[in-house]
Amino acid sequence: MRLGGRLEGAISVLADIDQRKRPVADALKDWGLAHRFAGSGDRAAIGNIVYDALRMRLSHGFFMDDDSPLAIAYAVMFRQWGFTPEALAAELSDDRFAPPSLPDAALTAFQSRALSSAPVHVQGDIPEWVQSSFETAFGDSWLAEAQALASRPTLDLRANILKASREKAVKALERAGAHEAKIARYGIRIPAGEGASRLPNVTAELSFQKGWFEVQDEGSQIVADLVLPKDGEQVLDYCAGGGGKTLAMAAAMHNKGQIHAYDADRKRLAPIIERLKRAGTRNVQVHDDAKALSSLRARCDKVLVDAPCTGTGTWRRRPDTKWRLTAKNLDERTSQQQDALKQASAFVRPGGELIYVTCSVLPQENEQQVRRFAAENPAFSIESALAAWGELFGKDAPRPRSSDGETVTLTPASTDTDGFFFCRMQRKA
Ligand SMILES: C[S@@+](CC[C@H](N)C(=O)[O-])C[C@H]1O[C@@H](n2cnc3c(N)ncnc32)[C@H](O)[C@@H]1O
Numbered sequence: 001m002r003l004g005g006r007l008e009g010a011i012s013v014l015a016d017i018d019q020r021k022r023p024v025a026d027a028l029k030d031w032g033l034a035h036r037f038a039g040s041g042d043r044a045a046i047g048n049i050v051y052d053a054l055r056m057r058l059s060h061g062f063f064m065d066d067d068s069p070l071a072i073a074y075a076v077m078f079r080q081w082g083f084t085p086e087a088l089a090a091e092l093s094d095d096r097f098a099p100p101s102l103p104d105a106a107l108t109a110f111q112s113r114a115l116s117s118a119p120v121h122v123q124g125d126i127p128e129w130v131q132s133s134f135e136t137a138f139g140d141s142w143l144a145e146a147q148a149l150a151s152r153p154t155l156d157l158r159a160n161i162l163k164a165s166r167e168k169a170v171k172a173l174e175r176a177g178a179h180e181a182k183i184a185r186y187g188i189r190i191p192a193g194e195g196a197s198r199l200p201n202v203t204a205e206l207s208f209q210k211g212w213f214e215v216q217d218e219g220s221q222i223v224a225d226l227v228l229p230k231d232g233e234q235v236l237d238y239c240a241g242g243g244g245k246t247l248a249m250a251a252a253m254h255n256k257g258q259i260h261a262y263d264a265d266r267k268r269l270a271p272i273i274e275r276l277k278r279a280g281t282r283n284v285q286v287h288d289d290a291k292a293l294s295s296l297r298a299r300c301d302k303v304l305v306d307a308p309c310t311g312t313g314t315w316r317r318r319p320d321t322k323w324r325l326t327a328k329n330l331d332e333r334t335s336q337q338q339d340a341l342k343q344a345s346a347f348v349r350p351g352g353e354l355i356y357v358t359c360s361v362l363p364q365e366n367e368q369q370v371r372r373f374a375a376e377n378p379a380f381s382i383e384s385a386l387a388a389w390g391e392l393f394g395k396d397a398p399r400p401r402s403s404d405g406e407t408v409t410l411t412p413a414s415t416d417t418d419g420f421f422f423c424r425m426q427r428k429a
Pocket residue numbers: 220238239240241242243244245246262263264265268306307308309336339340343
């Protein structure tokens with residue numbers, strides 16, 4: 001397929017997402033099934049256009065004075081893929097599968113508008129109602145932070161030191177352009193690429209089957225590192241989900257001690273068994289029933305609450321969720337977070353630590369949540385997580401944000417990772 005057919009494909013996927021309120025991955029998969037002649041390069045290019053469009057859909061709509069799938073797909077070509085209107089018209093002119101031309105009104109708008117004249121939330125490509133939360137979280141830098149959340153993410157991996165050194169894993173992935181990540185100790189990064197370029201399918205590699213690495217955003221690796229799980233400790237991963245952080249912590253503990261991985265949702269926990277096996281992990285017990293945790297009450301050295309959240313920190317990877325987020329979702333999440341923190345705190349031994357993590361950057365889910373918890377539970381006090389940063393990652397590593405000098409917020413703009421919040425609380429001895 002040439003660019004015209006790919007652009008047309010992306011427009012129909014964007015329309016499907018809008019009309020049927022579908023997750024992006026499902027809409028792309030259906031398009032692929034209905035167009036079996038399209039090769040993997042075509043499908044990847046269409047996916048890139050769709051994701052690029054969704055990341056910046058508000059500002060694209062502003063530029064074109066039109067937020068239809070056709071207008072925002074053209075905006076991707078002009079604003080993200082580096083085509084001038086003339087060069088694109090020439091490219092599409094003899095392509096019979098190309099979409100209809102951009103309406104004159106949209107082209108005129110694009111040629112006469114400047115981003116600086118758009119409302120600021122449009123400049124940041126975030127929903128208007130979220131702007132005040134960004135301002136609280138990031139002060140004067142909020143716009144740069146919002147804009148960085150609209151960029152393409154890299155593909156990040158974690159070398160599984162139970163099976164292979166980082167050097168060995170990087171070598172195995174040389175063809176894919178892998179290199180060592182800047183912050184996470186075992187992190188490996190594959191650059192995002194531009195335009196139609198396709199990310200490698202790393203899970204098809206033999207080295208993946210052998211358990212040499214896991215796919216995990218560097219931010220997620222960093223927060224698992226910041227937990228500082230030590231060999232021989234008893235750790236409870238109270239919201240273990242698919243086990244991303246469980247696996248990272250198990251490796252950091254060199255398979256010594258014990259991690260108890262629990263999640264209230266059995267289905268989310270299910271993939272963990274296969275992943276633990278492939279990774280060669282031997283110090284994890286998986287629990288899908290809260291009753292099985294009763295013997296751990298007040299016994300754990302560390303309890304991690306990787307809380308359910310709005311996922312605003314992952315907007316680069318899941319841009320459709322940015323436009324679906326509502327104030328009601330945020331309320332629901334904050335109340336689930338309070339429940340999870342309260343339940344999990346019962347398992348921390350005197351002198352032990354309760355660690356709270358989200359993949360959101362909104363203060364309602366982060367600083368406000370832990371401040372409230374610490375105020376209502378005086379046995380727990382917030383400790384500085386920032387102090388551990390330099391020790392763990394070296395003084396030259398990029399620094400995260402911190403609104404209070406104690407908690408830590410990772411962001412695409414500060415640490416070049418997904419957005420994550422991290423807070424360590426200690427229970428009085
Ligand atoms: C952010 S996800 C966890 C991701 C996982 N830790 C990882 O690194 O891959 C949050 C998880 O919390 C679980 N959860 C929500 N409320 C909970 C509760 N009260 N107790 C235990 N798990 C809960 C959800 O089912 C969900 O799987």
